[in-house]
Amino acid sequence: MQVLIIEDEAPAAEKLQKQLLECDSSITILDVLNSVESSVEWLRVNKHPDLILLDIHLADGLCFDIFKQVKVKSPVIFCTAYDQYALKAFELNSIDYLLKPVQAQKLEKSLEKMKDVQQQRSPVVEGDLLNNLMSMIGRQESNYKSRFMVRIGNRIQAVKAGDIAYFYSRNKLTLLVTKDGQSFPVDYSLDDLIQLLDPAVFFHVNRSLIIHIDAAREIHPYFKGRLKLVLHPPLDEEVVVSSQRTPLFKDWLDQ
Incomplete structure (x- = not known):
């Protein structure tokens, strides 16, 4: 076959x-x-x-x-x-x-x-x-996830999707980062999350990062047709959009 x-x-x-x-x-x-x-x-x-x-x-x-x-x-x-x-x-x-x-x-x-x-x-x-x-x-x-439940100490709190700056994966752990800089682990992979989030406001930048449209504070041309992003809150690693995904990223920003 x-x-x-x-x-x-x-x-x-x-x-x-x-x-x-x-x-x-x-x-x-x-x-x-x-x-x-x-x-x-x-x-x-x-x-x-x-x-x-x-x-x-x-x-x-x-x-x-x-x-x-x-x-x-x-x-x-x-x-x-x-x-x-x-x-x-x-x-x-x-x-x-x-x-x-x-x-x-x-x-x-x-x-x-x-x-x-x-x-x-x-x-x-x-x-x-x-x-x-x-x-x-x-x-x-049309039924995108509107909130995520996160653990804060001994209590559980709901975080609205609109309050999320980005999700990123590191060492097999997925973290949710809010617009005010708080970070919480979530029980989803990025592949799962991209199916749950509204694509009008969330973009799968690369294998380890999904961002909210408001999180991309600065966008700079980078080598070989790629783009470099500056996020808010800051992420302690370089954020690059591949040359293949750059056209899709630009369309997403311009919708």
């Missing part, structure tokens, strides 16, 4: 590659892509794979833009953090999905299902089906 992975988070993509080969050592991973643009280009010039593992949120937008620009002939497994009941109906239409973090056992079952779809040789996502999926996920995206 030939598989294409489209996932913008490098650790998640690496984990998927490892799990796929553990499920079936005969699998060939054709490529790992991280954006709508690169995926459309790849699908236009290459023979479509037996299976695509597809994240919903990519480096330059939602994966649905791929289907608008190129006819996808391969079975697709969506990788998503959205609720399983909201997507349940799509199991009947040869579409499967894996909730993040992906579990090896569920991936193996999905591969078996995709082999059945492959034998049928039928397109997976088209027309009204895609529109329904987009609409369903769109409704879920």
Whole structure:
């Protein structure tokens, strides 16, 4: 089986590659892509794979833009953090999905299902089906997390999303930092958080940082098309937006 992975988070993509080969050592991973643009280009010039593992949120937008620009002939497994009941109906239409973090056992079952779809040789996502999926996920995206519960000594306090400056990860610990400089550990990974936060005001800068739009006090051009940020409250490490994410970051600021 030939598989294409489209996932913008490098650790998640690496984990998927490892799990796929553990499920079936005969699998060939054709490529790992991280954006709508690169995926459309790849699908236009290459023979479509037996299976695509597809994240919903990519480096330059939602994966649905791929289907608008190129006819996808391969079975697709969506990788998503959205609720399983909201997507349940799509199991009947040869579409499967894996909730993040992906579990090896569920991936193996999905591969078996995709082999059945492959034998049928039928397109997976088209027309009204895609529109329904987009609409369903769109409704879920309106329910962003509005507050986080944090521990202060022996008590628990709610921190409103609007009072958060940024989240950052360090030594496998995720910390919430408020606009007045208070820091609290939270039981979420950054991958989980980016699915819970409103993308209009929070941006996933890099593997270790998600910022609120008000936290970027200064923005400076940096080497090789990158941007350097000065945050408030200050973060005791250099904050750089990669050249790949810089256009998306600028669009986010200008919305």
